[in-house]
Amino acid sequence: MKEGGLNLIKRRRDTFFAKKVSRLQHTALTFLSPSNKFEIPNMYHHIFALHSKVLRAMSHPKRLEIIHLLRNQKLCVSDIQEMLGLPQANLSQHLQILKEANILKTKKQGKNVYYRLSHINFVKASDLIREVLVEQAQDLKDQKLVDELTLKMTDLVPLVHDPVCHMRLSPKTASVGIKYQGESYYFCATGCYEKFIKNPAKYISSVNKK
Numbered sequence: 061m062k063e064g065g066l067n068l069i070k071r072r073r074d075t076f077f078a079k080k081v082s083r084l085q086h087t088a089l090t091f092l093s094p095s096n097k098f099e100i101p102n103m104y105h106h107i108f109a110l111h112s113k114v115l116r117a118m119s120h121p122k123r124l125e126i127i128h129l130l131r132n133q134k135l136c137v138s139d140i141q142e143m144l145g146l147p148q149a150n151l152s153q154h155l156q157i158l159k160e161a162n163i164l165k166t167k168k169q170g171k172n173v174y175y176r177l178s179h180i181n182f183v184k185a186s187d188l189i190r191e192v193l194v195e196q197a198q199d200l201k202d203q204k205l206v207d208e209l210t211l212k213m214t215d216l217v218p219l220v221h222d223p224v225c226h227m228r229l230s231p232k233t234a235s236v237g238i239k240y241q242g243e244s245y246y247f248c249a250t251g252c253y254e255k256f257i258k259n260p261a262k263y264i265s266s267v268n269k270k
């Protein structure tokens with residue numbers, strides 16, 4: 061009889077704990093269930109990870125320059141190198157990172173490998189951030205910074221050739237710029253400009269070849 065009483069107490073105790081565990085398990089399951097509003101599915105975390113991987117590849121001053129430089133054109137490594145003034149090894153590394161993130165695509169043409177943007181949205185995304193920076197500079201009434209922020213890459217990098225000496229120039233920094241037969245020509249100095257106007261036909265053909 062004594063033993064029977066002890067068994068009853070043991071059974072009651074076990075039932076008590078079983079119920080308690082069951083209730084705890086229920087609470088835990090409710091909290092972890094995908095239908096619970098506090099739970100963000102793991103798949104979505106993966107999306108943000110994917111997104112940040114692309115932004116990480118873009119997130120370097122030189123790589124942003126490369127993206128802006130390729131806005132309207134494809135360029136080969138030597139062109140990009142000359143325009144940005146970067147050492148070859150350094151540039152190759154940046155191009156590789158952009159290519160691995162599928163931001164740039166390459167195409168072999170003859171001896172040269174040409175780089176271009178895989179999608180125009182990479183430049184649009186960067187432009188949107190730039191717009192915010194412009195607004196912030198306007199709020200601070202910093203007109204100099206506003207002017208710098210609104211400059212185009214094409215105004216800054218040497219994209220054109222002097223038709224006489226073939227030096228690379230940017231339209232903004234060329235000493236002399238003229239319009240001849242509807243085309244713009246830029247010169248490193250007045251010497252080249254004077255040679256050009258004496259015999260434009262001689263130099264125009266060489267510029268068009270490039």
Ligand SMILES: [Zn+2]
Pocket residue numbers: 222224225226227247248249252
């Ligand atoms: Zn020149």
